[in-house]
Amino acid sequence: MRHIVVLTGAGISAESGIKTFRDADGLWEGHDIMEVASPQGWERNTKKVLQFYNERRKQLLTVEPNPAHLAIVKLEEKYKVSVVTQNIDDLHERAGSTNVTHLHGELLKVRSTFNENLVMDWRSDLNPGDFCEHNFQLRPHVVWFGEAVPMFPVAAEITEKADILIIIGTSLQVYPAAALIDFVKQGTKIYFIDPKPTISPGPDITVISEKASVGVPNLVDQLLEITT
Numbered sequence: 594m595r596h597i598v599v600l601t602g603a604g605i606s607a608e609s610g611i612k613t614f615r616d617a618d619g620l621w622e623g624h625d626i627m628e629v630a631s632p633q634g635w636e637r638n639t640k641k642v643l644q645f646y647n648e649r650r651k652q653l654l655t656v657e658p659n660p661a662h663l664a665i666v667k668l669e670e671k672y673k674v675s676v677v678t679q680n681i682d683d684l685h686e687r688a689g690s691t692n693v694t695h696l697h698g699e700l701l702k703v704r705s706t707f708n709e710n711l712v713m714d715w716r717s718d719l720n721p722g723d724f725c726e727h728n729f730q731l732r733p734h735v736v737w738f739g740e741a742v743p744m745f746p747v748a749a750e751i752t753e754k755a756d757i758l759i760i761i762g763t764s765l766q767v768y769p770a771a772a773l774i775d776f777v778k779q780g781t782k783i784y785f786i787d788p789k790p791t792i793s794p795g796p797d798i799t800v801i802s803e804k805a806s807v808g809v810p811n812l813v814d815q816l817l818e819i820t821t
């Protein structure tokens with residue numbers, strides 16, 4: 594079975610109603626990144642950081658996967674599919690994708706500030722005073738600016754094995770995630786779907802300047818036809 598790796602960013606969830614980060618009116622517009630998404634911000638104002646993620650979590654529970662998330666699931670009919678997402682939402686899982694790696698963590702999980710391996714599901718608000726079993730404050734299970742990306746080596750290994758790489762809705766501004774594209778074998782076919790693509794077409798790179806809800810189902814139909 595041929596292996597498709599799908600690398601997604603905030604753009605794939607935009608049409609579900611979740612703001613991207615860097616578009617005009619993006620999530621960072623109204624927020625100082627270092628205040629709400631860095632270890633320093635957490636030290637300075639834990640309550641503010643918790644509120645920021647509480648709002649994100651609340652909203653996530655009101656939205657649904659869109660046709661782009663659903664189309665990726667269809668690829669599993671004929672391909673081995675690995676989704677590597679920069680998103681902290683669970684829309685790929687809710688759509689039905691069976692193999693999802695989260696590079697930047699998961700909004701519906703929290704972890705201990707004492708032991709980073711102590712991770713638990715969390716669907717309600719997280720507040721100061723919510724402690725782990727060792728009596729240390731719980732924090733969102735997300736990767737903040739300046740922090741290590743523990744899932745990167747896993748994602749790189751997956752990407753190395755791709756026969757086809759599909760990149761959807763990411764500005765490719767944030768490393769190391771953006772470097773994943775460098776891990777594909779030579780000759781791997783790459784498709785990039787984004788209304789404002791940040792990479793140029795090349796011999797192995799097809800750029801599809803469309804919204805995910807249009808571009809992804811079309812590409813998936815093509816890829817499913819190829820194998821019949």
Ligand code: APR
Nearest residue numbers: 602603604607613614615679762763764765767789804805
């Ligand atoms: N369909 C597809 N792509 C879209 C759509 C859409 N409907 N709407 C916007 N986009 C594209 C934008 O053109 C842009 O290229 O989504 C991309 C969003 O880019 P960013 O906001 O930079 O999001 P992302 O690349 O996922 O950010 C990476 O940075 O802030 C951190 O940790 C955060 O995981 C995030 C990382």
